[in-house]
Amino acid sequence: MLKPFWIWLDHFCENLEATPLSQAIQTIVWVIPTVQIIHIVGIAAVMGSAFMLNARVAGLVDRDEDAGSVARRFLPVIWWTLPVLLATGAVMIIGEPGRALKNPVFHAKVALILVAMAHLWFCQRRLLAGTANAAAVVLPSIVLWLGIVFCGRWIAYF
Numbered sequence: 001m002l003k004p005f006w007i008w009l010d011h012f013c014e015n016l017e018a019t020p021l022s023q024a025i026q027t028i029v030w031v032i033p034t035v036q037i038i039h040i041v042g043i044a045a046v047m048g049s050a051f052m053l054n055a056r057v058a059g060l061v062d063r064d065e066d067a068g069s070v071a072r073r074f075l076p077v078i079w080w081t082l083p084v085l086l087a088t089g090a091v092m093i094i095g096e097p098g099r100a101l102k103n104p105v106f107h108a109k110v111a112l113i114l115v116a117m118a119h120l121w122f123c124q125r126r127l128l129a130g131t132a133n134a135a136a137v138v139l140p141s142i143v144l145w146l147g148i149v150f151c152g153r154w155i156a157y158f
């Protein structure tokens with residue numbers, strides 16, 4: 001059942017790698033370093049915002065500011081940066097498809113991103129109202145975002 005999928009994925013990666021777009025990404029020397037820089041700045045924005053949001057929910061920072069207003073400041077940064085990470089990640093994948101698409105660590109990263117987004121979406125209303133429960137928000141959020149960063153870096157070594 002799974003074997004035909006892996007064979008299909010092999011062909012898909014080979015075909016994608018042979019497209020003019022992939023060839024351009026592979027041969028124009030500034031493309032990969034540029035998208036990597038944008039991806040890493042995006043990671044800093046998401047992680048910095050998630051950290052500040054969680055630290056406020058845990059009551060560690062900005063205690064004189066309403067928790068809802070802290071959420072209003074940092075939630076848009078996370079939501080608007082995710083498409084940037086998706087776009088830059090897609091360029092890296094098109095440039096070298098097999099490296100990510102055939103890598104189980106990348107599959108784990110995508111699964112964690114989907115769970116982190118669902119968790120954030122689920123908690124969002126209470127975060128904005130300033131009534132979020134620290135136990136339900138902080139630990140899952142930190143574990144998920146750190147797991148995503150860990151998988152992102154680990155792709156290169158697996």
Ligand code: HEM
Pocket residue numbers: 036039040043046047082085086088089090092093099100113145148149150151152153155156
């Ligand atoms: C939204 C969709 C995303 C896609 C499609 C994507 C895809 C990728 C790809 C293809 C790489 C290159 C891996 C390699 O070849 O070594 C990468 C690197 C990385 N990604 Fe993402 N990514 C996404 C989102 C994120 C998010 C949300 C985070 C964390 C907040 C993240 C963290 C990382 C890290 C830490 C690296 C390693 C950077 C480096 O050391 O050069 N990514 N990503």
